[in-house]
Amino acid sequence: MGKVVLGVAAGVAVVACAVATVMVGKRVRSRKKWRKVVGVLRELEEACETTVGRLRQVVDAMAVEMHAGLASEGGSKLKMLLTFVDKLPTGCEKGTYYALDLGGTNFRVLRVQLGGENSPILDQDVERQPIPEHLKNGTMEDLFDFIALSLQQFIERKENGSGQSQLMRELGFTFSFPMKQTSVSSGILIKWTKGFAIENMVGREIAGCLQQALTRRGLNMRVAALVNDSVGTLALGHYHDADTVAAVILGTGTNACYLERTDAIIKCQGLLTTSGGMVVNMEWGSFWSSHLPRTSYDIELDADSQNPNDQGFEKMISGMYLGDIVRRVILKISQETDVFGPVSSKLLMPFTLRTDSVAAMHEDDSPELTEVARILKHDLEIQDVSLKVRKLVLRICDVVTRRAARLVAAGIVGILKKIGRDGSGGITGGRSRSDANIRRTVVAIEGSLYTGYAMLREYLHEALTEILGEDMAQHVVLRPVEDGPGIGAALLAASQSTQSVDSVQQP
Numbered sequence: 001m002g003k004v005v006l007g008v009a010a011g012v013a014v015v016a017c018a019v020a021t022v023m024v025g026k027r028v029r030s031r032k033k034w035r036k037v038v039g040v041l042r043e044l045e046e047a048c049e050t051t052v053g054r055l056r057q058v059v060d061a062m063a064v065e066m067h068a069g070l071a072s073e074g075g076s077k078l079k080m081l082l083t084f085v086d087k088l089p090t091g092c093e094k095g096t097y098y099a100l101d102l103g104g105t106n107f108r109v110l111r112v113q114l115g116g117e118n119s120p121i122l123d124q125d126v127e128r129q130p131i132p133e134h135l136k137n138g139t140m141e142d143l144f145d146f147i148a149l150s151l152q153q154f155i156e157r158k159e160n161g162s163g164q165s166q167l168m169r170e171l172g173f174t175f176s177f178p179m180k181q182t183s184v185s186s187g188i189l190i191k192w193t194k195g196f197a198i199e200n201m202v203g204r205e206i207a208g209c210l211q212q213a214l215t216r217r218g219l220n221m222r223v224a225a226l227v228n229d230s231v232g233t234l235a236l237g238h239y240h241d242a243d244t245v246a247a248v249i250l251g252t253g254t255n256a257c258y259l260e261r262t263d264a265i266i267k268c269q270g271l272l273t274t275s276g277g278m279v280v281n282m283e284w285g286s287f288w289s290s291h292l293p294r295t296s297y298d299i300e301l302d303a304d305s306q307n308p309n310d311q312g313f314e315k316m317i318s319g320m321y322l323g324d325i326v327r328r329v330i331l332k333i334s335q336e337t338d339v340f341g342p343v344s345s346k347l348l349m350p351f352t353l354r355t356d357s358v359a360a361m362h363e364d365d366s367p368e369l370t371e372v373a374r375i376l377k378h379d380l381e382i383q384d385v386s387l388k389v390r391k392l393v394l395r396i397c398d399v400v401t402r403r404a405a406r407l408v409a410a411g412i413v414g415i416l417k418k419i420g421r422d423g424s425g426g427i428t429g430g431r432s433r434s435d436a437n438i439r440r441t442v443v444a445i446e447g448s449l450y451t452g453y454a455m456l457r458e459y460l461h462e463a464l465t466e467i468l469g470e471d472m473a474q475h476v477v478l479r480p481v482e483d484g485p486g487i488g489a490a491l492l493a494a495s496q497s498t499q500s501v502d503s504v505q506q507p
Helices: 001-046 053-071 140-159 206-215 231-242 296-304 317-336 356-363 369-378 388-420 456-470 482-496
Strands: 094-102 106-116 121-128 169-175 178-182 184-187 220-226 244-250 253-259 279-282 441-446 476-480
Touching: 001 317, 001 356, 001 388, 053 388, 053 456, 094 140, 094 231, 094 482, 106 482, 121 140, 121 369, 121 482, 140 206, 169 206, 169 231, 169 482, 178 296, 184 206, 206 220, 220 231, 220 482, 231 244, 231 253, 231 279, 231 441, 231 482, 244 388, 296 317, 317 356, 317 388, 356 369, 356 388, 356 456, 369 388, 388 441, 388 456, 441 482
Parallel strands: 094 169, 169 220, 244 441, 441 476
Antiparallel strands: 094 106, 106 121, 178 184, 244 253, 253 279
16 A cells, blocks of 8 residues: 555656646746747847937937038938928918818818918818728829819818809918929929829929829919928918928828028028028938937838938828838747737737837737727737737837937927027038027927827927937927928918019029
8 A cells, every 4th residue: 555655656756846847847938938028028128219418419410411401402311402481371361262282191171361461370270081992003183183173172162152252262282292493383293202102203393293183173273382381381470470481291101491691591582571580491311321320120010111322301200101110020039939829910010010019019008908909809809818918019119209309309309409599509611609699489280290290299399309408498499280291381372472472493
């Protein structure tokens, strides 16, 4: 009997040892797995590092590139395009004006009623609709016929058969793609961005294409102002606050513009404006500097994009790309470990994870991070991950977003440095440091990435204060503007219609 008991005990001991060995093996494998995960995360954090010192190097590089872009055509990655807008709305404009806003994701039709005498905008109507995907790669005629039809239907609804539609109307057109302006109401498309690729439009005059479509629809309208989205935003910002000197778009795409002294635009010597200044469209998405914290994920994304080796700054900060950077980090971890389970087919697809989903995960403050779990399951088909893994995803979102926000802040300060509004004197085309006065400076900002992503907005403001210093930062105001590109275009159409003579004389 004793031998049997001993045998059973020995058997139990063997089984216990085997179980213990398995458990230890699992723990060892788990530790090794998490060491790999932590290694990938740490590598990402180090590559995305944006110290204040590094950000100030980006500020200096931005200001230098702006100066070079104003000095000669092709002298900089920044195109620094003339807009021929030398007169911003003042509040004295009066009448009813229409505008069209063709952007990255949506198309907007607007009507604005102005009362003059520095009154607020009396009334405004805005209708939005998504741009059908097939039009982004279709023909020029199809795109502009769609725009003209949308405008016609909008006017018919708003004017309700009053007969006003028979009157000549002034129209502002916001065209949110790189273009070389030839006047305030005409410009030539340089290239497409934001997923558009209509081949027969590059090199064509944009307002003329729209005007032809309006004529085909029988619309009695004149394109009075052709502007970039950032210029429209600056116009609306200036309408509300005369201290507004620059504007930034931070949405699907990104861009910036600012008010420059005419004598600082060296590449166009002899250019004269009645105001002594002109709005310059930077096309800052194409900015590049060796000081930008680029990762292997940025390099891969760029290589896989429709425009490799172009729009480098945009690919690090705009809403079109942030989600895909996060996806690529998750994919690398998924390929090297099994913390996300088997690699899903959706995780392999570019742009499956949208930036608004990243924002929703990043701002998930529930104890179990239920929104993170829901989005991983819905967007990437990653199911049943632990809380530890959800926290990992949260951290990835934070690193990518923080870098983007801080780089935007550096870009803004770069503009302020160029025009002597950062407190340092800046690169002002001949203006000495002693001329720089600390004045209230307003930068208008428009775009869903800024208005709809609270964490990004927080990081941006924090970085602005760090770069400028608290004393100087209190003089700089970032002011969100709603529907800036569209309403601003209508305001510019109004301000242009009040000018009896051309206020810009080219050499």
